Amino acid sequence: MQKRIYLMRPNVDSQEVKEIQKVIHSKFLTEGKVTQQFEKTIAKYTCTKYAVATTSATTALHTMFHCIGVKGKKVLVSDFTFPATILAIIQAGGKPILVDVDKFSMNVTREIIEDALNSSIKFIAPVSLFGNPLNIDFYGLRKQGVKIIEDGATNLGTKVNNRFVGSLADATCFSFHPRKIITTGEGGMITTNNKKLIEKIRSFKAFGKVNSKFVNIGTNYKLSDIQSAIGLAQMRKIEKIIKKRIKQAKIYNELLSKIDFIEPQKQTQKSRHTYQSYVCTISKQGLRDKIIKKLSQKNIESQIGTYALHSLPAFKKIPKIGKLENSEFLYKNSISLPLHVELSEKDQGYIYSLIKNV
Secondary structure (H helix, E strand, O other), X not given: OOOOEOOOOOOOOHXXXXXXXXXXXXXOOOOOHHHHHHHHHHHHHHOOOEEEEEOXXXXXXXXXXXXXXXXXXXEEEEOEOXXXXXXXXXXXXXXXXXXXXXXXXXXXOHXXXXXXXXXXXXXXXXXXXXXXXXXXXXXXXXXXXXXXXXXXXXXXXXXXXXXEOOXXXXXXEEEOOOOOOOOOXXXXXXXXXXXXXXXXHHHHOEOOEEOOEEOOOOOEOOOOHHHHHHHHHHHOOHHHHHHHHHHHHHHHHHHHOOOOOEEEOOOOOOEEOOOOOEEEEEOOOOHHHHHHHHHHHOOEOOEEOOOEHHHOHHHOOOOEOXXXXXXHHHHHHEEEEOOOOOOXXXXXXXXXXXXXXX
């Protein structure tokens, strides 16, 4: 039987085991000094003043939308994204409005947002997808009095104009799910330069406490020291991981350039794309699903890029601006191909040959 080629495999080894053992031996297993160290490491890496760990990117987003005050307010949100983005807005009491994305970068653009903005909208939730950052001019919307809460779940380590995603929006939320650039098993992180906001965030994620008193409404989104220990080991490898993924993406680019019906995600200008996922669009109608099926028959994992939220039953009644045609196209025609540390150049060549012959 053909060996299994996975969509993603986390880059974990004895380094993570050693860090976990230290925490186990300390007998302190909940959120403590190790998580604080992990937060400081992320803040330093992304060139932001503050970072706060949470149990996932979803809870990071929920925390952010609650603390920045979207309750009862309209929030423009990318339609092409995983449902977690919009669910966090709804859970925080916000009123999401779906907007389209660019067909080639797969991200929302400043032009799309400006066409949708009016005086009643003060919050936007853009999604920077698959390791590809938003254009640098997007963040200029902050000068118009708009708050940007970026879902950068896939974008730790990504740069645009030599600045890290995480340092550009009012706040950015990252994920440490096993499919992401680095992992803690499950986990998330919020980065921001806003001190008042960070105080609200720390209180909300820890039962509403301020010092030792319960003064606010809150929840329990603390990240354990065991998970943060994994994160610290991962952060020592992050640049090596990114370098490897960029090299593998270049191999895919060269191979797939020989096929006329497949087009890789267009990289943002002056950026470092980290390729959390290697996502392409298939131009021939209905061919994407045939490719996924063919790869599966050969024991190769692949999947769709992500979802057009307006097409999902849960969000049919959510207001939208325009027909969201690009999002719809990407939902029906995008594919994510295997990309990870265990993937060989031979594997990539085999995947190419299968796609070419579908």
